[in-house]
Amino acid sequence: MAGIYIHIPFxxxxxxxxxxxxxTTLHHKLSLCEAISKELILRKDELSGQIIESIYFxxxxxxxxxPEELSIILDTLKNHFDLSFVREFTLEANPDDITEAYLEYLKGSPINRLSLGIQSFLAQDLxxxxRAHDVSQAKNALSLVKKHGFNSISLDLMYGLPNLSHEDWIANIATALSYSPEHISAYCLTIEPKTAMANAIEKGKMPPIEEEIAEVQFKILREMLLKAGYIHYEISNFAKPEKLALHNTNYWRGENYLGVGPAAHSFNGNQRSWNIANNPQYLKSIQHNELPLTTEVLTESNKFNEYIMTSLRTVWGINLDILEKRFGSNRKNKLLHEAENLIKEGKLLLVEDKLRIAENALFYADGIASDLFQLG
Ligand code: SF4
Structure with a gap:
């Protein structure tokens, strides 16, 4: 199985x-869509013989x-790839772009899933x-996508924000649930270096993020969504039964994907590659029929560590049989040895042939996974 990821860098x-x-310079949108289409054609053989199950914008x-810009890429996909097995076709959308006319256009396209960047229903957070949208646009977008019959909607929320009280977070989740979305992705705010927020915290203009508060908000989130019938299938992702995100799940399972557009990453089982993260340079390169790609061949330990990290973030955990088949019994035995203390401390659970994060340690899944990494 394989997927296609298309990065729209505006x-x-x-x-x-x-x-x-x-x-935020938007005047190259059209030429960038043409370049992405050209890249799709230049790289289509990378997926030859593979069944494409998901496409993600x-x-x-x-x-x-x-619509006329998006159609350039959609037509290229239709004309150059076998889309007959595609079950999930997602478009990330921001609330301020959602209008009746846009949804009518999308309804006539192959896109069958919308991922809405809501983030919060609180004016002060937005x-x-x-953010480019306000609370009324967020609510209006959700009402409109429902009205237009989209039955696979995901919405993004953020917690762990400075000044977000537990009461406000509970109200935010309750508002999200009132729209009954099929899928919710909820991310803990992380301060990335060189962002405006990192700078504001450094200068004391904004309070630092408190991990203990974020952990309580993660627990509130999990409790409310489980109670509402959602499956917590990955640390940041919740879905109604049968509505787990296929594209993301395939990524966590190590399936192949082709990523096109500036900064997009691709993976073929043995190597990872990524396009240049610069729009003008990407355009220039594609116009000269050159792929602006950097490629890294993954070592066995790279692959093993990625498997540990992605598996432990999911509800399925590490399947020890699969791990042994892929990486051999030496790595499996070493892993079990390293896991012993974490199991004793109640952070990991070993049930039959699966190693999973214990419920009370879910918030720390990434740190626990990295304790199990193997070098060489
Ligand atoms: S978080 Fe904001 S700036 Fe970043 S990609 Fe989404 S809309 Fe753009």
Missing amino acids: CKKACYYCNFHFS GGGTPSILL AWMN
């Missing part, structure tokens, strides 16, 4: 916490594209994040 405003690749802000 946003109306720069959110203060964001370190994704995007530009991420960013940046894919919904910033006009203001200090520097």
Whole structure:
């Protein structure tokens, strides 16, 4: 199974916490869509013989594209790839881009899942994040996508924000649940270096993030969403039964994907590659039929550590049989030896042939996974 990821590197405003690749200079949108289409054609053989199950437009802000711009890429996909097995076709959309006319266009396209960048239903949160939308646009977008019959909607929320009280967080989750989305991704705010937020904290203009508060908010989130019938299938992701995100799940399971557009990453089982994170240089390179790619061949320990990290973040955990088949009994035995103390401390659970993070340690999954990494 394989997926295609398409990175649309434009946003109306720069959110203060964001370190994704995007530009707020929008006049190259059309030529960038043409370049992405060309890259898809240049690289289509990388997926030859593989079944494409999912396509994901991420960013940046894919919904910033006009229908005629998005159609250039959609037509290229239709004309050059076998899409007959695609079950999930996602577009990330920001609330301020959602209009009746845009949804009517999307309804006539192959896109069958919308991931809405809501982040918060609180005006003060959206203001200090520097989001392009306000609370009424967030609520209106959710009502409109429901009205237009989209039955696979994901929404993003953020917690652990400075000044976010537990009461406000509970109210935020309750508002999200009132729209009954099929999927919720909730991310703990992390301060990425060189962002406006990192700078503000450094200068004392904003309080630092408190991990204990974020952990309580993670527990509140989990409790409320489990009670509402969602499956907590990955640390940051919750879904109604049958609505787990296919694209993300395949990524965590180590399936292949082709990533196109500036800064997009690709993975083919043995190597990881990524495009240059610079729009003008990406355009120039593709116009000259050159792929602006950097490639890294993964070592066995790279692959093993990635498997540990992604598996431990999921509800399925590490499958020791699969791990042994892929990496051999030496690595498996060493892993079990390293895991012994973590099991005794109640941070890991070993149930039959699966190693999973214990419920009370879920918030620290990444740190626990890195304790199990193997060198060489
Ligand atoms: S809209 Fe998304 S990609 Fe764009 S700046 Fe905000 S968080 Fe980053």
